[in-house]
Amino acid sequence: MSHDAPQAPAGPTKLVIRNIGLMLSGDMDKPILDADTIVAENGKITAIGRAKDIDMEGATTLVDANGTTVTPGLIDSHVHPVAGEWTPRQNQIGWIDSFLHGGVTTMISAGEVHMPGRPKDIVGVKAMAIFAQRAFDNLRPGGVKVHAGAPVIEQGMTEEDFKEMATAGVRWLGEVGLGSVKDGPTARKMVAWARKYGMNSTIHTGGPSIPGSGLIDADVVLEADTDIVGHINGGHTALPDGQIRCICEGCKRGLELVHNGNERAALYTLRLAREMKELNRVILGTDAPAGSGVQPLGILRMVSLL
Ligand SMILES: [Zn+2]
Structure with missing residues (x-):
């Protein structure tokens, strides 16, 4: 069944993928590799290059790529998982496995905010974050690594709460602004606590989305830090261009473009990043599952759009 973790094969393996038309490196400075063949032994890549230079002897699996493109596994930097392969947002099963078919091998939760009856009290917020971190650490749906356990900050949280969650293994903050903290000063204080204990953070930029969310404008984004x-291009309603420019120029943080945002605002942000020679700040996500659905090929669509 799709929710079972893949079993490792018994005995040594040697996978050879040949006849690759285009090999992407994932490195912005050298995006295309001079290679048409990959060898992976016992699950680890051991050689990349031209077929004539590569030892293909003893391959246990030989794949002909038929001139297609091979890339490193794609990362979806903005998902909202809840429980394994099930999403209550669309009452759909198998959505993570579907994303794997769109090239995504790693996902980062921006908060498990679609949990039915999501707790808003502080003990409940912490418990749910630790539960989600544990559950997705124990399970890779279809082989996809899901970094989950991303609490949404609420009024009244203390430094001790962040320390406790970090000690328990929580590494991410869900979108600031989807809970009761919507003001810059409180967000800034809590984000700094999270950072102090090694947690990464993100924010809901733009107009409101799910019930309980609100407008987060450039001033709050820059202050929260x-x-x-x-989703600087909106999730789904984007800020005005002037505010997007203000954010891009006013900080050095990552600029996330999502599939479920505004396409024109995504292109505008990309243009600004290119003008500033800071394309390395741009990351891609889908913001799925969402009211607008589940998009298994969302990251590939973003790549082709941009
Ligand atoms: Zn959002």
Whole structure:
């Protein structure tokens, strides 16, 4: 069944993928590799290059790529998982496995905010974050690594709460602004506590989305100072261009473009990043599952759009 973790094969393996048309490296400075063949032995890549230079002897699996493109596994930097392969947002099963078919091998939770009856009290917020971290640490749906356990900050949280969660293994903050903290000063204080204990953070940039969320404008984004400016192109309603420019120029944090945001605002942000020679700040996500659905090929669509 799709929710079972893949079993490792018994005995040594040697996978050879040949006849690759285009090999992408994932490195912005050298995006295309001079290679048409990959060898992986016992699950680890041991050679990348031209077929004539590579030892293909003893292959246990030989794959002909038929001239297609091979890339490193794609990362979806903005998902909202809840429980394994099930999402209550669309009452759908198998959504993570579907994303794997769109090239995504790693996902980062921006908060398990679609949990039915999501607790808002502080003990409940912490418990749910630790539960989600544990559950997805124990399970890779279809082989996809899901970094989950991303609490949404609420009024009244203390430094001790962040220390406790970090000690328990929580590494991410969900979108600032989807809970009761929507003001810059409180967000800034809590984001700094999270950072102090090794947790990464993101923020809901733009107009409101799910019930309980609100407008987060450029002033709040810049003051909160999260590691990632979550969906700077809106989730789904984008800020005006002037505010997007203000954020891009006003900080050095990651600029996240999402599939479920505004496409024009995504292109505008990309243009600004290119003008500033800071394309390395741009990361991609889908913001799925969402009211607008589940998009298994969302990251590939973003790549082709941009
Ligand atoms: Zn959002």
